[in-house]
Amino acid sequence: MTPIEVRFKLDWPGFALDVDLSLPASGVTALFGHSGSGKTTLLRCIAGLERAGRGRLVFRGQTWQDEKTWLPTHRRPLGYVFQEASLFPHLSVLGNLNFGRKRTSTAGRIALDQAVELLGIGHLLERKPDSLSGGERQRVGIARALAVSPEILLMDEPLAALDLKRKREILPYLERLHDELDIPVIYVSHAPDEVARLADHIVAMEGGRVVAHGPIGETLARVDLPIRLGEDAGVVLDATISAIDPTWNLARVDFAGGSLWTRDRELPIGKKVRVRVLARDVSLALDDPGRSSIQNVHPAIIETIAPDDHPANHLVRVRLGDSRLLARLTRRSADQLGIAAGQPVYIQIKSVALME
Amino acid sequence: MLTDSDLQALGLTVRLAATTTTILFMLGTPLAWWLARSRAWWKQPIGAVVALPLVLPPSVIGFYLLITLGPNGPVGQFTQSIGLGTLPFTFWGLVVASVFYSLPFMVQPLQTAFEAVGDRPLEVAATLRASPLDTFFSVAVPLALPGFITAGILSFAHTVGEFGVVLMIGGNIPGVSRVASVQIYDHVEALEYADAHRLAAVMLIFSFLVLLAMYVWRPGARKGA
Numbered sequence: 020m021t022p023i024e025v026r027f028k029l030d031w032p033g034f035a036l037d038v039d040l041s042l043p044a045s046g047v048t049a050l051f052g053h054s055g056s057g058k059t060t061l062l063r064c065i066a067g068l069e070r071a072g073r074g075r076l077v078f079r080g081q082t083w084q085d086e087k088t089w090l091p092t093h094r095r096p097l098g099y100v101f102q103e104a105s106l107f108p109h110l111s112v113l114g115n116l117n118f119g120r121k122r123t124s125t126a127g128r129i130a131l132d133q134a135v136e137l138l139g140i141g142h143l144l145e146r147k148p149d150s151l152s153g154g155e156r157q158r159v160g161i162a163r164a165l166a167v168s169p170e171i172l173l174m175d176e177p178l179a180a181l182d183l184k185r186k187r188e189i190l191p192y193l194e195r196l197h198d199e200l201d202i203p204v205i206y207v208s209h210a211p212d213e214v215a216r217l218a219d220h221i222v223a224m225e226g227g228r229v230v231a232h233g234p235i236g237e238t239l240a241r242v243d244l245p246i247r248l249g250e251d252a253g254v255v256l257d258a259t260i261s262a263i264d265p266t267w268n269l270a271r272v273d274f275a276g277g278s279l280w281t282r283d284r285e286l287p288i289g290k291k292v293r294v295r296v297l298a299r300d301v302s303l304a305l306d307d308p309g310r311s312s313i314q315n316v317h318p319a320i321i322e323t324i325a326p327d328d329h330p331a332n333h334l335v336r337v338r339l340g341d342s343r344l345l346a347r348l349t350r351r352s353a354d355q356l357g358i359a360a361g362q363p364v365y366i367q368i369k370s371v372a373l374m375e
Numbered sequence: 376m377l378t379d380s381d382l383q384a385l386g387l388t389v390r391l392a393a394t395t396t397t398i399l400f401m402l403g404t405p406l407a408w409w410l411a412r413s414r415a416w417w418k419q420p421i422g423a424v425v426a427l428p429l430v431l432p433p434s435v436i437g438f439y440l441l442i443t444l445g446p447n448g449p450v451g452q453f454t455q456s457i458g459l460g461t462l463p464f465t466f467w468g469l470v471v472a473s474v475f476y477s478l479p480f481m482v483q484p485l486q487t488a489f490e491a492v493g494d495r496p497l498e499v500a501a502t503l504r505a506s507p508l509d510t511f512f513s514v515a516v517p518l519a520l521p522g523f524i525t526a527g528i529l530s531f532a533h534t535v536g537e538f539g540v541v542l543m544i545g546g547n548i549p550g551v552s553r554v555a556s557v558q559i560y561d562h563v564e565a566l567e568y569a570d571a572h573r574l575a576a577v578m579l580i581f582s583f584l585v586l587l588a589m590y591v592w593r594p595g596a597r598k599g600a
Contacts, residue, residue: 068501
């Protein structure tokens with residue numbers, strides 16, 4: 020599939036956007052950055068809600084914008100989810116869902132039914148938006164965007180306006196979207212955990228520019244990622260549940276180059292999962308630590324040692340078979356261990372987060 | 376109770392107010408939308424012109440309209456050239472004057488209502504395939520509906536309450552320009568206080584009912600809100 024060509028130059032007082040990118044035409048691409056980095060503006064430019072003076076946007080061979088062309092938002096085959104669900108208060112949930120569907124020649128009943136089923140909102144159809152909870156409203160907002168059978172889904176921090184409980188309520192639905200939708204999704208977020216959970220590709224932005232982009236595994240494993248992740252530095256591994264130990268309530272997940280034991284979350288064997296390993300949860304040892312409370316110990320090779328955000332720390336990337344992990348250690352312990360690139364070490368992984 | 380000429384005056388008043396309000400909906404809605412959405416620098420001067428009738432004495436408006444629409448005024452010459460004659464001292468002359476006079480009562484509530492709708496619902500509609508015109512009718516109008524109701528009631532009521540402009544531009548011709556307010560003035564002039572009382576009472580009750588309806592309808596007046 021041809022990538023989406025995105026090029027925008029925009030000058031506002033106090034803010035400039037300058038982006039030239041090819042976005043993958045499949046999977047979830049996270050536009051990631053701190054607030055003010057321009058990620059939402061970029062998304063709005065893609066949707067045509069903001070008009071960059073100079074720009075070029077080509078989606079699947081259709082030119083949405085160039086010097087001569089400007090396709091208005093309502094003629095772009097996209098779906099858009101806003102930060103606040105922004106449901107039409109004068110329409111019922113079903114009225115909201117039908118609003119776009121009625122105006123789309125290609126969208127049949129099927130898209131609507133699928134969206135309702137996918138977001139689990141079948142019991143809410145007759146309700147008015149003001150009687151819904153924040154989480155329910157956002158699920159309706161997402162379903163409404165899907166009901167037009169979009170060719171691309173744009174999501175602007177759909178979880179940012181929700182509290183932790185509501186976020187947890189919606190995340191499983193977003194994960195289902197990730198698994199079941201075959202259209203590209205562009206997802207704006209400033210939350211590393213959401214990105215680690217949902218994204219396949221990352222576009223990291225700062226000050227209106229792209230500072231790094233690539234597949235999530237590679238990008239998060241970079242020790243020189245220009246964007247400061249702090250405590251959230253860490254990698255994401257694709258893995259499969261391979262064994263369950265009911266005695267200790269543990270599950271084994273296999274990834275390219277190794278395996279880990281983690282808490283059993285009652286997922287079936289063979290289930291594909293994503294494992295997030297934070298740099299702060301990985302430590303290094305020169306010798307096999309032997310008897311230790313940490314069960315996940317693997318031999319690995321040091322690839323790179325780089326300075327971390329804080330001057331006391333180093334970020335070390337190690338290779339474990341075909342996988343890369345990051346470890347955070349103090350500069351002093353790196354010095355005392357005398358570690359260097361190419362050296363074999365043992366890595367101890369204290370904890371991991373399992374994501375479906 | 377009311378004399379035939381009273382009833383005629385009341386009928387004329389209602390016809391004038393209804394016609395004016397209808398025309399104002401058609402003119403005022405796009406104007407209010409533009410005032411609410413535009414970022415042009417000359418939007419403020421236009422807004423001020425629309426608001427002028429709020430502060431000008433009706434006789435001043437009536438005077439200028441009389442000059443403009445009269446046989447030597449620019450509009451008067453135009454209406455004569457296309458065979459319509461001149462507008463002053465006709466029903467349609469009154470309508471034109473009332474449209475000007477009641478314009479702010481239509482435009483300002485609508486403008487406020489459109490501004491309160493904000494950008495977001497319109498953007499949402501655009502991402503759901505609605506063209507700007509479609510968005511206006513399917514999103515902006517329903518969301519601004521209370522504003523339309525207020526604007527309609529105020530324009531109608533304000534036209535009913537006209538007096539000075541009517542005297543200047545319409546005179547006092549039975550069935551053509553003698554509306555209820557002028558009729559009351561005539562009664563008083565002729566010392567027919569009993570007749571004046573009856574008609575004045577009708578106007579008082581009408582005005583109260585209109586305002587009552589508005590306060591009941593206004594969304595801010597909902598229970599508990």
